[in-house]
Amino acid sequence: MIDVEEITKRYAETVAVDRLSFQVEKGEILGLLGPNGAGKTTTMRILTGYLAADSGKVTVAGLDLRDHSLEIRRLIGYLPENNPLYPDMGVMEYLLFIAAMRGLPKTGRRNRIDRVIELTGLEKMAHKNIGELSKGYCQRVGLAQAIVHDPEILILDEPTVGLDPNQIVEIRSLIQRFGADKTIILSSHILPEVAATCSRVIILNSGKLAGSGTPEEMSVRARGGNAVTFVLKGPVDAITEKLKSRGDIKKIEIKGDEGSGKTRFRVITDGSVDIRDAVFMMAVENQWVLSELYRESLSLEEIFQHLTIEEAVV
Amino acid sequence: MKGALALCRREFNAYFDSPVAYVFTVAFLSVTFWFFFRGFFVGNQIQMREYFFFLPWVFLIFIPAVTMRLWAEEKKMGTVEVLLTLPVKEYELVLGKFLAGFLFVFVSVFFSFSLPLTLSFLGKLDWGPVIGGYLGTCLLGAAYLSIGLFLSNFTKNQIVAFILTILLSFALFILGEDVILVNLPDFWVPFFSFLGLGKHFVSIQRGIIDSRDIVYYLSVTGFFLFLNVLFVTKRR
Numbered sequence: 001m002i003d004v005e006e007i008t009k010r011y012a013e014t015v016a017v018d019r020l021s022f023q024v025e026k027g028e029i030l031g032l033l034g035p036n037g038a039g040k041t042t043t044m045r046i047l048t049g050y051l052a053a054d055s056g057k058v059t060v061a062g063l064d065l066r067d068h069s070l071e072i073r074r075l076i077g078y079l080p081e082n083n084p085l086y087p088d089m090g091v092m093e094y095l096l097f098i099a100a101m102r103g104l105p106k107t108g109r110r111n112r113i114d115r116v117i118e119l120t121g122l123e124k125m126a127h128k129n130i131g132e133l134s135k136g137y138c139q140r141v142g143l144a145q146a147i148v149h150d151p152e153i154l155i156l157d158e159p160t161v162g163l164d165p166n167q168i169v170e171i172r173s174l175i176q177r178f179g180a181d182k183t184i185i186l187s188s189h190i191l192p193e194v195a196a197t198c199s200r201v202i203i204l205n206s207g208k209l210a211g212s213g214t215p216e217e218m219s220v221r222a223r224g225g226n227a228v229t230f231v232l233k234g235p236v237d238a239i240t241e242k243l244k245s246r247g248d249i250k251k252i253e254i255k256g257d258e259g260s261g262k263t264r265f266r267v268i269t270d271g272s273v274d275i276r277d278a279v280f281m282m283a284v285e286n287q288w289v290l291s292e293l294y295r296e297s298l299s300l301e302e303i304f305q306h307l308t309i310e311e312a313v314v
Numbered sequence: 315m316k317g318a319l320a321l322c323r324r325e326f327n328a329y330f331d332s333p334v335a336y337v338f339t340v341a342f343l344s345v346t347f348w349f350f351f352r353g354f355f356v357g358n359q360i361q362m363r364e365y366f367f368f369l370p371w372v373f374l375i376f377i378p379a380v381t382m383r384l385w386a387e388e389k390k391m392g393t394v395e396v397l398l399t400l401p402v403k404e405y406e407l408v409l410g411k412f413l414a415g416f417l418f419v420f421v422s423v424f425f426s427f428s429l430p431l432t433l434s435f436l437g438k439l440d441w442g443p444v445i446g447g448y449l450g451t452c453l454l455g456a457a458y459l460s461i462g463l464f465l466s467n468f469t470k471n472q473i474v475a476f477i478l479t480i481l482l483s484f485a486l487f488i489l490g491e492d493v494i495l496v497n498l499p500d501f502w503v504p505f506f507s508f509l510g511l512g513k514h515f516v517s518i519q520r521g522i523i524d525s526r527d528i529v530y531y532l533s534v535t536g537f538f539l540f541l542n543v544l545f546v547t548k549r550r
Contacts, residue, residue, distance in 0.1 A: 048399040052550045073401040080399075084392030088331040089324075100320035101400045145396070 001026040001153065001183045002047065007056030009042050009207075016042040018207035019056070024183055029175075031198030032187040039207035040187040041081050044157050047185070048078045061152070074102070077146035081157040083139055087131030091122060091141055094130060095148060102149045113148065120144040120174060136167035143171070147178055154179060156186040160193060172197055227296045228269070229255070230279050233262045234288035242282055248273050262291060317402035321410030322417070325384065329418050334383075339422045342376050346426055360437040362430060366447035366519040370487060370512060373451075373458055378479035380419055381462025382472040384411045390470040404546045408463070408539055415459045423451055442521035450518030453531035457511060458483050460538035467545050486534075487511040 002024040009017040017039040024030045032040045045051040047058060049069045058065040060072045086094060095113045104112060117126050120140040125133055130141060139159065146154060159175065160168045175184065175197060188194050194201055195215040203211040232239055236254065243249055248269055255264040269275055276293060283290040329335040349368040357364075388394035397407060427448075433439045462479040469475050488494060490510020495503050507513055511534070514527040 045395070050395055050399050050550065070401050070403065073399055076399070078396070078399045080392065080395040082392055084394075084396060086328070086391070086393060088328065093327075097320060097324045098396075098400070100323075101317050101402055103316055103401070 001028075001061060002185070003057075003059040004043075004047070005057045005059075007043075007046060007053040007058060009039075009046060009051065009053050016207050017046070017053070020204070020207065020209055021056075022202055022209065022212065024185060026183050027181060028200060029179055029184045029186070029198045031194035031201040032185060032204060033189070033191065033194050033201055034187075034204035034210075035189060037206075038204040040189075040204055041157055042207075043204070044078075044080075044155050044185065044187060048076055048155055049073050050080075074149070075151055076153045076155055077149065077151035078154075079142045079146045079156045079159055082161075083142035085130045085138060085141060085145075088129065090127060090129055091133070091144075092117075092126045094141065095144055098145050099148050104149060112150075116144045116148055119147070119178065121170075136163055136170070139163060139167070139171055140174070143174060143178075152183060154182055154184045154186075156184065158187055158189075160188070160190070168193070227266060228275055228279065229264065229266045229292070229294055229296060230290060231258055231262050231264045231292040232279075232283060232288045232290055233260070234283075234286060236263050238286070239263070239265070239282075239288070242286075243267060246275070246278065249275070262289075264292075315406065317400070318406040318410040318413065321397075321402070321407060322413040325411055325414030326417055329380075329414075335418065338376070338379065338418075339425065342372070342422045343425055345372055345376075347429070350429060360433050360439050362433070362444055362447060363519070365426075365429065366443075366450070366515075369447075369451055370454055370515055373455060374480060374483055374487065377419065377455060377458040378462050378476045378483065380415050381459055381466055381479060382475040383466070384415060384463050385466040386469055386472045386475045390472075398546070398550070405543045408542045408546060412459060412463055412539060415463065416456060419455050419459065420452065423448070423455070440521075443519060444521075446521040446523055447519045449523065450515050450527075453518070453528065453535075454511065454515050457486075457531050457534040457538075460535040460542070461486070464538045464542045464545070467542065483511070490514075 004020060004022050006019045006021050007017055008015065008019055020039070020043065022030075032043065034040050042051065046053045047060070047065075049065065049072060052066075061075055063072055065072055089097070092113070095116065096109065099109045099113060117123055120143055122137065122140050122144060125137050125141075130138065133141065143156075143159065146156070154175075156175070160171050163171060172193075175186070186194075186197065199214065201212065201215055202209065240252060240254075243252055243265075249267055251268040253266040253268075255266050258264055267275060267279075274295065276295060279293060280290060282288070329338075346365065346369065349372070350362065350365040353364045385394070388397060430439060430441075430444045434441075458479075461483050462475070465478045465482060466472075466475040468478070487510065490507045490513030494510075495507055498506060508530070514530050517524060518527050
């Protein structure tokens with residue numbers, strides 16, 4: 001549906017997007033992840049035709065963005081960063097304006113807007129001024145504006161930023177409800193956000209692709225091994241010695257003394273080796289009391305840091 | 315053209331959504347009426363020369379106040395991003411905004427039509443110069459509006475847009491004045507005298523409707539609207 005090839009965008013001094021390429025399939029929900037200033041907003045602005053890339057090619061639904069900007073803009077619904085709205089306008093008035101600008105036929109316009117208002121749960125606010133609405137409702141208006149024309153593609157720049165947890169859940173379910181058969185790109189720097197909504201994630205850092213895959217794939221890739229944490233009561237040296245003798249252990253971290261002879265260990269092993277059974281057996285054999293044993297899966301936060309920090313060092 | 319009309323309607327309503335429209339109309343009428351009545355009872359004549367003499371100077375302050383928000387406000391609020399990603403051509407956006415400003419000024423000018431109506435009851439009014447004056451007003455207004463709309467592109471700050479518009483409009487207005495012309499090499503005199511916004515207004519308000527003057531004002535308006543479209547297209 002969307003094909004981005006080697007796009008680059010420079011601002012006066014900095015390179016905001018640096019030879020970035022990625023594809024989005026029809027029906028996919030793609031998450032653009034990255035720290036602030038990674039180039040998420042610039043990428044979205046290029047896709048929506050607000051900015052032109054300095055070089056590279058963007059194809060949307062088989063059309064080249066350079067030659068068919070207008071047709072592509074028709075296919076896209078866009079919620080820009082910070083959700084800009086006219087505070088002096090009424091909600092209904094604003095949606096009617098957007099519908100008219102998008103050239104929706106006059107006869108069906110009102111019905112469609114009633115439908116969108118229902119979908120976004122704005123019934124009670126329809127005749128209020130946008131300036132009087134809470135942030136959560138403003139976000140719904142922004143979303144309603146983006147879906148007025150029932151677009152094929154929805155591009156949302158940080159749709160949940162600045163909302164409270166309840167509102168985030170509401171907006172998230174709204175996106176999923178609407179996006180059942182749509183192609184969606186959404187950006188965020190909040191990781192669980194992306195993991196909850198997206199089928200695929202792209203991580204951007206300093207305008208470059210730092211990683212991509214499903215949220216699960218990403219965690220396997222970045223882990224590069226398993227981490228097992230346990231607390232044992234016994235001599236630290238002997239335990240370390242025993243662990244080292246296994247030969248498949250990458251790293252042993254002693255996380256601290258837990259008191260009354262107990263020590264917390266964190267052991268990272270190669271690939272898919274799971275040493276939980278071995279730790280248990282070792283504890284039984286040596287009469288060391290085991291009081292905690294679990295395997296961690298690295299969170300998206302860790303993957304994210306891992307990928308972006310590594311990139312920054314290179 | 316649907317996009318231009320939809321935008322025009324929004325922009326026009328936007329003036330009335332805030333107190334801007336009411337403050338503007340009242341202030342505009344107060345100032346112009348004051349200039350008119352100042353000389354009216356002294357001169358004891360049924361004519362509006364004074365009125366149309368001062369009008370370009372009043373416009374110099376009032377029109378920039380109308381145009382300053384048109385792009386600058388959108389840039390400040392970020393709504394320009396919504397506007398420019400809608401499937402509407404750039405020229406339609408520019409035209410829509412221009413028409414909204416023009417209609418708004420037209421409404422204020424329309425209210426001042428009570429003056430010639432009153433005069434025609436008091437005595438025999440020569441309608442020629444009055445019609446010419448109003449036509450000139452609309453044309454000059456359109457030229458100022460296109461300048462203001464264009465300059466409103468360059469800043470997020472409405473005050474900056476306001477001042478820039480006053481400066482450029484003023485410069486163009488006095489270009490054809492004698493004070494400027496005498497200091498120029500002979501070769502440039504006809505050129506500058508033709509370019510001045512003010513010179514053309516003088517002949518129209520005498521009631522002489524010369525096609526050259528009309529073409530001149532329309533060209534200036536068209537030129538700045540064209541620059542504006544170019545600017546909006548280029549900034550992507």
